[in-house]
Amino acid sequence: MRWTLASRRRVVLVTIALLCVLDAGRSLYARVGYARPVEVWQPDPSRYADLTWPPGADLAAGVPAGQRIYAQRCAVCHGPDGRGNGPAAPSLIPRPRDFTQGRFKFKSTAVDKPPSDDDLTRIVSNGLQASTMPGWKDILRPDEIQAVVAHIKGLMPATGGVPPEPLSVSAHVTPDAASRSRGQVLYGRWCSTCHGDDGRARIELPDLKGYPTITRDLTAPWTFAGGSEPDALWLRLTTGLAPGPMPSFAATTTPDERWDLVNYVLSLARTPPWQPGGRLEGAGQDRDLVRRGRYLVHAQMCGLCHTPINRTGIYRGDDFYLAGGMRVGVYPHGVMISRNLTSDPDTGLGRWTEDEIINALRNGRARDRVLTFWDMPWQMYHNLAADDARAIARYLKTLPPVRHRIPAPLHYGVIETIAVKLTRDLPAVNPHRLTFADGMFGARRGGWPRDLPQAALIMAQWIVLLAGVVAYVAVGRRETPRRRRWLRSAAVILGLVMVGLIGWALYALPMLRIIPPEQIAQGGTGVVPRADPATLGSPERAALADRGRYLFTTYCALCHQSDGAGGAKLSWRPMGTLWTRNITPDPDTGIGRWTDAQIARAVRSGVSAGGRPLHWQAMTWDHAGNLDDEDVRALVTFLRTLPPVTRRIPDPTPPSPDDCATYTFWTVRSPMPGCR
Numbered sequence: 001m002r003w004t005l006a007s008r009r010r011v012v013l014v015t016i017a018l019l020c021v022l023d024a025g026r027s028l029y030a031r032v033g034y035a036r037p038v039e040v041w042q043p044d045p046s047r048y049a050d051l052t053w054p055p056g057a058d059l060a061a062g063v064p065a066g067q068r069i070y071a072q073r074c075a076v077c078h079g080p081d082g083r084g085n086g087p088a089a090p091s092l093i094p095r096p097r098d099f100t101q102g103r104f105k106f107k108s109t110a111v112d113k114p115p116s117d118d119d120l121t122r123i124v125s126n127g128l129q130a131s132t133m134p135g136w137k138d139i140l141r142p143d144e145i146q147a148v149v150a151h152i153k154g155l156m157p158a159t160g161g162v163p164p165e166p167l168s169v170s171a172h173v174t175p176d177a178a179s180r181s182r183g184q185v186l187y188g189r190w191c192s193t194c195h196g197d198d199g200r201a202r203i204e205l206p207d208l209k210g211y212p213t214i215t216r217d218l219t220a221p222w223t224f225a226g227g228s229e230p231d232a233l234w235l236r237l238t239t240g241l242a243p244g245p246m247p248s249f250a251a252t253t254t255p256d257e258r259w260d261l262v263n264y265v266l267s268l269a270r271t272p273p274w275q276p277g278g279r280l281e282g283a284g285q286d287r288d289l290v291r292r293g294r295y296l297v298h299a300q301m302c303g304l305c306h307t308p309i310n311r312t313g314i315y316r317g318d319d320f321y322l323a324g325g326m327r328v329g330v331y332p333h334g335v336m337i338s339r340n341l342t343s344d345p346d347t348g349l350g351r352w353t354e355d356e357i358i359n360a361l362r363n364g365r366a367r368d369r370v371l372t373f374w375d376m377p378w379q380m381y382h383n384l385a386a387d388d389a390r391a392i393a394r395y396l397k398t399l400p401p402v403r404h405r406i407p408a409p410l411h412y413g414v415i416e417t418i419a420v421k422l423t424r425d426l427p428a429v430n431p432h433r434l435t436f437a438d439g440m441f442g443a444r445r446g447g448w449p450r451d452l453p454q455a456a457l458i459m460a461q462w463i464v465l466l467a468g469v470v471a472y473v474a475v476g477r478r479e480t481p482r483r484r485r486w487l488r489s490a491a492v493i494l495g496l497v498m499v500g501l502i503g504w505a506l507y508a509l510p511m512l513r514i515i516p517p518e519q520i521a522q523g524g525t526g527v528v529p530r531a532d533p534a535t536l537g538s539p540e541r542a543a544l545a546d547r548g549r550y551l552f553t554t555y556c557a558l559c560h561q562s563d564g565a566g567g568a569k570l571s572w573r574p575m576g577t578l579w580t581r582n583i584t585p586d587p588d589t590g591i592g593r594w595t596d597a598q599i600a601r602a603v604r605s606g607v608s609a610g611g612r613p614l615h616w617q618a619m620t621w622d623h624a625g626n627l628d629d630e631d632v633r634a635l636v637t638f639l640r641t642l643p644p645v646t647r648r649i650p651d652p653t654p655p656s657p658d659d660c661a662t663y664t665f666w667t668v669r670s671p672m673p674g675c676r
Contacts, residue, residue: 293395548638
């Protein structure tokens, strides 16, 4: 101590040395503090089953064709054993069919009978309208479809080998005013509780397993999964929609009464937004903000980071939906743990106001810090309409509370952070890659908080700095005449303050409160092309394209870039290496030759035009599959208006030991497969 206090120079040297040691400790702890999860979650395979990627790659040679096709095309949703337990299932509303129950919604047979072969063939071939169940007739040959139908039948309960007879549809009742009037009375008695007086309630109800389903908007027949033909609707009223909550009305109504109901329901249809006089009135425009928020949250990417995943990417959505706990690495900005968004008052958003949630969502201003837009892409959500942002905030406040304390972000030492940032483009300080770790990284149950060592190191740095200033001034009393003492001390302190302010600004970039959120958002999404309405042919098509641009800006641009040309690399051992697709209309390197139906299938069901399955943790179709049909059509319309960009995207590579052990997303171009 005496040696240190012998001169100002020694005080400065010792202070700097101690600060550097503590700063190195901060950098070290940022690397090891959250290195391991506090819990590793693995679901019961009967509930959600892991899947080798690409699907079917683990099957032995010579397995029956139906089993192979099922593994390649169906298991990602329906599960390897057909129990609706595929790895992509947790995000889908409604859940994929459990074949082992033997209960199907869309069939022509009686309530207590299994579907006919023709029913299964029709669904496998054509899919289900406006749903995540795709049609395969352009990818599979007729004999392959029959083979997979036979395999599905083998997963169902035994029926004794007697083929079920299809029901005979009774003679139509003329859809005149009298029939519709009778149907309206029946509708008020049997249907309005779930579908609302106007047919548009979109109420959340549980299926037989307790999973959520959303009642159909009856004014939008283009969303009826089983089709909107009169015969199809009469059959739905007759057979019910088990395992969904809609019952059969065969025992409570006569065939003619069911026709009256069909005639009334069809009279509720509004003009589709893509036809003259139509307008967008889907779930994204719901006047009930809680319902709209539910729709937006489940269709957007919130669950991608705020719901923990297991070792292969299965979301823990049943009991930890949006409860946070995923580790996100954003070097050199720090290591973050995704926030608990549930309504828990102590560890979630329970005590946050709607305006506070909106400010964090759209402007990156949380209660205690500015959020980095590299791990929380608020620069995209800044473009959310005011009602949509409020709808999301209002819905989050209704989420069941989950007690899950999230530790503070870990930041690297000041010296390392500033040194690395000075080598990057300022002010954005682009990280070269982002990492998203599987497992649960929230606070331990009991014991000291995981971020406590960082807080102790920071406190120790402030103590050392304060002690150094005091010692510097005290030693100066002996070394410097009184006249010059205060001038020199003031000059030194002023210099330290200036250096500190500059260092603080560099250390905090780009999360500075003095930078307007609008400026950051404009730099991230302001260059998304906007179609000229005059080229779209009609005001209805222009409205669709405008809605599609809105969805693209707040969803797709993060991975596919603002021009849609893609090229971002992702690598993870469970899924291999892939690059985000060029989704511009370029005919050779983009999706210019894809049909609208093929684009919609890729968005909803994760199937490319050529039939390649898309991993749900890369192309987040398990979330996008919850998009309303109007929004899917709007997105397709907008993608058609993007200026074509010629950018050839490398083919994906299957999983290999060279891939990253932790899910990694590159923000810079990296054409080489693997974790390099």
